[in-house]
Amino acid sequence: MTGLSASLYAADPLRLEEEIGAVAPYVESFHLDIMDGVFAPEYGLSGRLVGDVRRVTDRPLDVHLMVGEPRGAILRYAEAGVRSIAVHVEGETDFSEAAAIVRANGVQLLAAIRHTTPVARLQDVAEIVDGIMFMTAPLGGGAFDDNAFLRLAGRPRHLPTTVDGRIEASHFRRLSDLGVDLAVLGAALFAGGRAAETARLYATELAGPGLASDSTS
DSSP states (O other): OOEEEEEGGGSOGGGHHHHHHHHGGGOSEEEEEEEBSSSSSSBOOOHHHHHHHHHHOOSOEEEEEEOSOOHHHHHHHHTTTOSEEEEETTSSSOHHHHHHHHHHTTOEEEEEEOTTSOGGGGGGTGGGOSEEEEESSOTTSOOOOTTHHHHHHTSOTTSOEEEESSOOGGGHHHHHHTTOOEEEESHHHHTTSOHHHHHHHHHHHHTSTTSOSOSOO
16 A cells, blocks of 8 residues: 545544645555435535635545535536546436546546445446545544455555555555555544644554555655
8 A cells, every 4th residue: 555645534623734734754545425414415526616625725626516416516526726526426316427528627537436336337437537536434524334344355456455444554454555646635634633643643654564664655
């Protein structure tokens, strides 16, 4: 596993710029959850906030669209200077149509998959995406899925893989063994009000023997 991504949905919204600055030296990127309250049972970050985050950090931004109808949102976030947009294979929009919009705007496309969706669904889109966003917990929150490691073993292995959902340092070894590239950390990183210390600890764990040698590149 080569890097950590900080999920800003879990950060303190009243201290967001401070939280970003605290963890930036230790993470590869920032993860931004966009939820519509329907496809995912919570409401996520706003488009305006994504633009604000872009102005205060030079780390890559990855958007995760947890919305039933992503077409209307794709262009907005593509124009906000993000690195990638993850679109769910379970959404209402024809996935190939959504993929064409993302790719036409020079942004990487990730196929996102719920923790309960058959992994075989990824084979249907493997040739038109740049990577996978693999959910390891329910959308909007919930416990880590104990079946996640078995499910990850059945994914298309040639695609860069991001995992998202209640990831903790205790998972790093098995995720690395499965060839996962990027782990999204949310509550585990920002809970407790000591984000910088926690991020530094996690980066050290990731850079341990047999894991990544540099999690901040």
